[in-house]
Amino acid sequence: MQHDDPRNGESTHRSSKKPKISSQFITESDIRDEFSHHHPRVARINNGSFGSCPGSVLAAQRHWQLQFLRQPDAFYFNSLRDGITASRKIIKDLINADHVDEVSLVDNATTAAAIVLQRIGRSFAEGKFQKNDTVLMLHCAYEAVKKSIQAYVTRAGGSVIEVRLPFPVNSEEEIISELKKSIDEGKSNGRRIRLAIIDHITSMPSVVIPVKELVRICRAEGIEQVFVDAAHAIGSVKVDVKEVGADFYVSNLHKWFFCPPSVAFLYCNKSTTSSDLHHPVVSHEYGNGLPIESSWTGTRDYSSQLVVPAVLEFVNRFEGGIEGIMKRNHDQVVKMGKMLVESWGTNLGSPPEMSAAMIMVGLPSRLCLNSEKDALKLRSHLRDCYEVEVPIFHQVPKDGEEGVRDKDGFITGYVRISHQVYNTLEDYEKLRDAINQLVEDGKTCKMLFKE
Amino acid sequence: MASSLHSNNTQICPNPTALNGGSAADGKSQISKKPRLYADPPPLFTPSDIISEFSHHDPDVARINNGSFGCCPSSVLSAQNQLQLQWLRQPDNFYFNQLQPKIIQSRTIIKDIINADHVDEVSIVDNATTAAAIVLQQIAWGFAEGKFCRGDAAVMLHYAYGSVKKSVEAYVTRAGGCVIEVPLPFPVSSVDEIVKEFRQALRRGKQNGRKVRLAVIDHVTSMPTVVIPVKELVTICREEGVDQVFVDAAHGIGCVDVDMKQIGADFYTSNLHKWFFCPPSVAFLYCKKSTNNSDLHHPVVSHEYGNGLAIESAWIGTRDYSSYLVVPKVLEFINRFEGGIEGIKKRNHEYVVEMGQMLVKAWGTRLGCPPEMCSSMVMVGLPACLGISSDHDALELRTCLRDKFGVEVPIYYRPPKDGEEGGVVTGYARISYQVYNKVEDYYKFRDAINQLVDNAFTCASLPIS
Numbered sequence: 001m002q003h004d005d006p007r008n009g010e011s012t013h014r015s016s017k018k019p020k021i022s023s024q025f026i027t028e029s030d031i032r033d034e035f036s037h038h039h040p041r042v043a044r045i046n047n048g049s050f051g052s053c054p055g056s057v058l059a060a061q062r063h064w065q066l067q068f069l070r071q072p073d074a075f076y077f078n079s080l081r082d083g084i085t086a087s088r089k090i091i092k093d094l095i096n097a098d099h100v101d102e103v104s105l106v107d108n109a110t111t112a113a114a115i116v117l118q119r120i121g122r123s124f125a126e127g128k129f130q131k132n133d134t135v136l137m138l139h140c141a142y143e144a145v146k147k148s149i150q151a152y153v154t155r156a157g158g159s160v161i162e163v164r165l166p167f168p169v170n171s172e173e174e175i176i177s178e179l180k181k182s183i184d185e186g187k188s189n190g191r192r193i194r195l196a197i198i199d200h201i202t203s204m205p206s207v208v209i210p211v212k213e214l215v216r217i218c219r220a221e222g223i224e225q226v227f228v229d230a231a232h233a234i235g236s237v238k239v240d241v242k243e244v245g246a247d248f249y250v251s252n253l254h255k256w257f258f259c260p261p262s263v264a265f266l267y268c269n270k271s272t273t274s275s276d277l278h279h280p281v282v283s284h285e286y287g288n289g290l291p292i293e294s295s296w297t298g299t300r301d302y303s304s305q306l307v308v309p310a311v312l313e314f315v316n317r318f319e320g321g322i323e324g325i326m327k328r329n330h331d332q333v334v335k336m337g338k339m340l341v342e343s344w345g346t347n348l349g350s351p352p353e354m355s356a357a358m359i360m361v362g363l364p365s366r367l368c369l370n371s372e373k374d375a376l377k378l379r380s381h382l383r384d385c386y387e388v389e390v391p392i393f394h395q396v397p398k399d400g401e402e403g404v405r406d407k408d409g410f411i412t413g414y415v416r417i418s419h420q421v422y423n424t425l426e427d428y429e430k431l432r433d434a435i436n437q438l439v440e441d442g443k444t445c446k447m448l449f450k451e
Numbered sequence: 452m453a454s455s456l457h458s459n460n461t462q463i464c465p466n467p468t469a470l471n472g473g474s475a476a477d478g479k480s481q482i483s484k485k486p487r488l489y490a491d492p493p494p495l496f497t498p499s500d501i502i503s504e505f506s507h508h509d510p511d512v513a514r515i516n517n518g519s520f521g522c523c524p525s526s527v528l529s530a531q532n533q534l535q536l537q538w539l540r541q542p543d544n545f546y547f548n549q550l551q552p553k554i555i556q557s558r559t560i561i562k563d564i565i566n567a568d569h570v571d572e573v574s575i576v577d578n579a580t581t582a583a584a585i586v587l588q589q590i591a592w593g594f595a596e597g598k599f600c601r602g603d604a605a606v607m608l609h610y611a612y613g614s615v616k617k618s619v620e621a622y623v624t625r626a627g628g629c630v631i632e633v634p635l636p637f638p639v640s641s642v643d644e645i646v647k648e649f650r651q652a653l654r655r656g657k658q659n660g661r662k663v664r665l666a667v668i669d670h671v672t673s674m675p676t677v678v679i680p681v682k683e684l685v686t687i688c689r690e691e692g693v694d695q696v697f698v699d700a701a702h703g704i705g706c707v708d709v710d711m712k713q714i715g716a717d718f719y720t721s722n723l724h725k726w727f728f729c730p731p732s733v734a735f736l737y738c739k740k741s742t743n744n745s746d747l748h749h750p751v752v753s754h755e756y757g758n759g760l761a762i763e764s765a766w767i768g769t770r771d772y773s774s775y776l777v778v779p780k781v782l783e784f785i786n787r788f789e790g791g792i793e794g795i796k797k798r799n800h801e802y803v804v805e806m807g808q809m810l811v812k813a814w815g816t817r818l819g820c821p822p823e824m825c826s827s828m829v830m831v832g833l834p835a836c837l838g839i840s841s842d843h844d845a846l847e848l849r850t851c852l853r854d855k856f857g858v859e860v861p862i863y864y865r866p867p868k869d870g871e872e873g874g875v876v877t878g879y880a881r882i883s884y885q886v887y888n889k890v891e892d893y894y895k896f897r898d899a900i901n902q903l904v905d906n907a908f909t910c911a912s913l914p915i916s
Contacts, residue, residue: 039541050542050769058539068731069528071509072520073859077850107751110768114751125595125626144768147756151748156595254769261538262770280750281577281584282621284613298580298614299520299724300732301774380547389543 026317034314035422043388043427047418048206048232048358051255060310061260064303080302084295087308091265094322095249096240104266104291105305106279109231110144112250112266113197114280115290116227117152120195122276124156129194131157134186136223137197139164140205145197145229158194161186165207167395168349168360168404172210179214183221193223198246200230201237204393206358206416207350208237215245225272231264232256235315235322236329236356247272254304256357256420257322258311263304266290318421325421329357333419336428337361340417343432344439345406349414358418360393362404362411364439369394369413374445378413381448386434388427390415413445496787504784505887513858513892517883518676518702518828521725530780531730534773550772554765557778561735564792565719566710574736574761575775576749579701580614582720582736583667585760586697587622589746590665594626599664601627604656606693607667608633610675615667615699628664631656635677637865638819638830642680649684653691663693668716670700671707674863676828676881677820678707685715702726704735705792706799706826711737724774726827726885727792728781733774736760788886795886799827803884806893807831810882813897814904819879828883830863832876834904839864839878844910848878851913856899858892 026034034054038044044052053061064083068075088103097103106112123129135153137145139162149160163182166174186193196218200211211228218226227248233239235256241249249267253259268277268290277290281297295302315322334352337359341348349360369375375392382388393414397403403410417428496504504524508514514522534553538545558573567573576582593599605623607615609632619630633652636644656663666688670681681698688696697718703709705726711719719737723729738747738760747760751767765775785792804822807829811818819830839845845862852858863879882893 037536037539042541044541046543050546053539066507068520069507069523071512071514071859073516073861074509074512074853076520077853107770108768110753111751117752118750122625125591143754144752147754148752151752151756155592252769260771262768278621280588281581282587282614282618283580284617286614286617286621298578298732299722300577301730301771304771383544389541 024317025319030317031421038422041387042383043386043390043430045417045419045423045427045431046389046391047420047423048203048255048416049391050261051252051257051259052420052422053254053258053260054314057258057307057310057314058260060307061303064306065301068301068303080306081295083306084302087305088265088291090308090312091253094234094239095265095267096242097267098242099270101289101291102241102267102270104268104279104294106250106264106266106294108254108262108264109142109229109250109252110148112248112264113145113148113227113229114152115266115277116195116248117148118280119277120158121152121156123194124153124158129158130192132159132191134159134161134191134193135195135197136161136163136182136186136193138162138199138202138209140167140202141197141199142203142229142231149197159191161193165202167205167207168347168362169207169354170351172213172354175207175209176213176217179217180221183217183223187221193221195225195227196223197227197229200228200244200249200251201232201356201358203231204391204416205349205360205395205414206232206355207360208354208356211244211246219245232356232358234265236326236358238323238326241267241269253308253311258314259307260304263308266294326357329419329421330355332423333357333359333417336417336419336425339428340415340432344435346411347404347406357420358416360414360416362406363392363413363415363435365406365409365411366439366442366444367413367435368444368446370445375413377448378445382431382434386430386437388431388434390417390431392416493783493787495789500787501886508887511857512853513860513895515882515884515888515892515896516859516861517885517888518673518725518881519861520731521722522728522885522887523724523730524728524784527728527777527780527784528730531773531777534776535771538771538773550776551765553776554772557775558735558761560778560782561723564704564709565735565737566712567737568712569740571759571761572711572737572740574738574764576720576734576736576764578724578732578734579612579699579720579722580618582718582734583615583618583697583699584622584750585736585747586665586695586718586720587618588748588750590628591622591626592746593664594623594628599628599662602629602659602661604629604631604661604663605665605667606631606633606652606656606663608635608669608672608679610635610637610672610677611667611669612673612699612701619667623665629656629661631663635672637675637677638817638832639677639824640821642683642824645677645679646683646687650687650691653687653693657691663688663691664695666693666696668696668698670698670709670714670719670721671702671826671828673701674861674881675819675830675865675879676702676825677830678824678826681716682714689715701734702826702828706796706828708796711739717741723778723781728784729777730774733778736764796827799884799886800825802888803827803829803882806882806884806890809893810880810897814900816876827885828881830879830881833862833878833880833900835874835876836904836907836909837878837900838909838911840910844913845878847913848910851903852896852899856895856902858896858899860896 092100092103215226225247228246230251234251247269252264254262279293283296285293285296340361344364346362375394379392395412562570562573695717698716700721703721717739722734724732749763753766755763755766810831814834816832842864845864849862860880867875
């Protein structure tokens with residue numbers, strides 16, 4: 001499925017290596033080899049949750065691990081720091097940051113959120129912020145981020161505003177309008193909005209957010225700092241931190257950028273963020289700047305942070321490099337989404353241009369998916385009985401609003417399908433057929449037993 | 452006498468020289484054995500099994516620094532690799548069905564080994580550095596939320612680990628607490644010296660009506676290494692009304708006796724990758740069940756926030772948790788040694804003391820502490836003529852030993868005190884002994900230093916970097 005389109009001509013990214021000429025591109029059979037460690041019978045259409053890592057990158061990782069085990073002291077003194085710096089430099093170029101000092105490597109977006117929010121917490125504790133100063137976030141922000149806000153902001157006396165996102169969503173304007181409403185609400189009673197946390201691509205339900213526009217609005221409205229949670233972004237949409245213009249930007253590299261679990265980068269704009277950002281796990285590097293603090297948080301396996309060069313080699317074996325991969329993933333996931341919609345008689349959760357490599361597809365209303373529990377039950381059932389792995393979202397109908405209907409009732413459940421280079425048409429056909437079978441058999445979620 | 456510390460028969464217990472009367476190979480361990488996992492116990496490791504288990508170590512290096520980064524045998528690495536492949540194969544299934552039960556299994560094994568009451572008291576984290584951040588963060592909240600008064604004190608040892616000191620700075624000093632360091636003599640001659648300094652420091656902490664909110668006590672200090680009488684110090688803390696006691700036992704499990712109820716601290720952390728054969732990295736943080744410490748959180752907040760520290764620590768976002776999951780395999784490995792972990796600890800201690808004394812005799816120097824105050828590591832004085840006169844010198848000498856002699860050993864600079872005469876020992880090597888070490892490792896080190904001395908080497912002649 002990856003030979004469809006000619007090379008994407010509008011690449012504005014600077015990758016360290018030029019992609020190869022056509023005779024050297026990775027073949028379908030190479031790709032199967034690279035992902036031969038995946039369960040062969042599972043229709044793995046959930047790259048979004050845990051990502052994937054090809055065999056050649058795993059081999060590079062193993063090499064780093066063995067180096068440490070062989071002579072850890074020599075590795076610590078002579079190799080580790082340089083290896084991490086090399087990875088950070090590649091990331092800096094990929095994301096169009098100005099200085100490598102702006103790029104820290106951490107475990108995952110969850111850790112990055114703790115770093116940014118801990119600082120907010122300190123500002124409240126130290127009297128820099130007043131009680132009821134506010135943090136703004138999307139209603140569908142990732143649960144870990146919500147809890148982090150509770151742990152570091154609410155606990156310290158701050159208040160929180162949630163921006164409701166319409167779903168299904170029809171246009172970017174709907175999102176922009178909700179943000180403006182929430183900002184107005186936030187600024188009422190003289191409260192200051194100290195931080196806005198905006199997803200680049202929401203998790204559940206998944207939608208690509210017009211971050212550049214939202215960041216601009218936040219600035220215009222006097223919001224002090226903006227943190228873009230782009231857990232899904234790199235390898236799935238274009239990432240240009242200068243263009244986005246946020247103070248903080250985090251993305252996981254193990255989701256869509258082929259790194260092993262786990263590694264993420266946290267970008268901190270040098271001119272707008274203070275040096276008072278710290279990794280919460282404090283080592284002897286405390287005070288030497290976040291990138292250095294993050295590069296040593298005690299004895300650990302840092303190998304996932306060291307394989308970024310190997311990943312770059314891998315993506316450059318594909319036609320168009322990472323841009324080619326992104327474009328093809330997007331085209332395929334939309335194509336597959338439409339195929340499912342047609343077969344089930346349902347809908348997409350967003351227009352194609354508001355999706356990247358994942359898209360929400362409505363489930364037939366006859367499944368009667370009426371709660372989170374139903375969603376989880378259905379997901380387990382698909383895994384255990386049909387060998388299909390796909391996360392499922394329960395759409396709570398809004399009071400007084402007409403939901404989207406199919407021919408039998410309201411659509412209250414959506415699958416989030418992903419497309420990554422290892423996926424095949426058969427994966428989605430398997431899902432299509434499984435759902436059709438359940439509907440045909442008259443099954444509802446309540447009837448499904450957990451295996 | 453055998454050129455290796457390992458005898459040629461099937462049992463692993465070698466025949467140490469003058470130290471013990473008889474052979475330790477008669478199979479009788481003074482320490483009670485832990486019950487084994489199998490009805491028919493698997494055979495004990497032979498010396499060649501051990502060589503094979505650590506065949507991934509650099510064969511040209513005399514690796515006498517197990518203390519810094521630990522070690523992991525290849526059978527445990529294989530088990531880890533299997534777990535990693537299971538995740539990569541079908542991560543969602545692993546996440547929903549395997550991860551949490553396997554973490555609970557590891558926690559349960561640890562709970563039994565450390566004699567904790569409830570598995571709820573045992574959380575698994577990356578390393579002692581992370582555990583320190585967890586404990587100290589709640590102290591910071593105590594100040595921020597007005598539970599503590601500005602100037603209330605935290606007490607720690609002067610030889611506390613560098614990261615812990617920085618963590619105290621980040622979470623205590625910054626939040627308005629006052630930090631008292633307990634000066635410790637080094638070289639040290641008896642536990643009484645330590646106890647005396649500790650009492651005095653507590654008194655300073657309580658001056659002017661201040662409360663001591665936390666005492667951070669190393670079980671085995673890092674540099675210089677000494678075994679601290681933690682049980683006694685914890686008792687003193689209770690007598691003196693210290694709120695909470697946190698024992699930093701990074702070198703604890705597999706190195707000294709680790710019995711939570713006996714030691715009696717509120718918090719106790721130990722790395723499992725140092726002396727307990729786990730891969731990098733994994734540690735446990737024990738938190739005694741009490742109302743005093745229900746407010747502990749992992750600083751990396753996930754959706755599990757509020758479900759208790761053990762559950763929070765078991766999911767801090769997508770990561771490779773495989774090192775947390777191999778504890779059962781490690782137990783299998785350990786139980787193939789005579790006397791299990793107790794036997795390993797005992798023999799490591801005996802050999803490191805024997806090797807330390809061999810080096811001290813060869814160089815005309817001294818040990819940093821009496822044998823009963825060391826574990827499986829000991830500080831060995833280096834010849835004064837080497838002229839180690841700064842931390843920089845110590846690091847440079849270490850690099851020289853690594854690059855030119857193939858010896859890996861950390862060096863500590865001990866500044867001369869007022870009134871000490873010239874020729875005092877200012878440099879100490881911290882030698883470790885773990886099951887993969889052999890006597891040749893220490894001869895190599897002995898000979899390297901002797902050669903440097905013969906060549907009239909001094910640190911002053913090292914290039915300034």
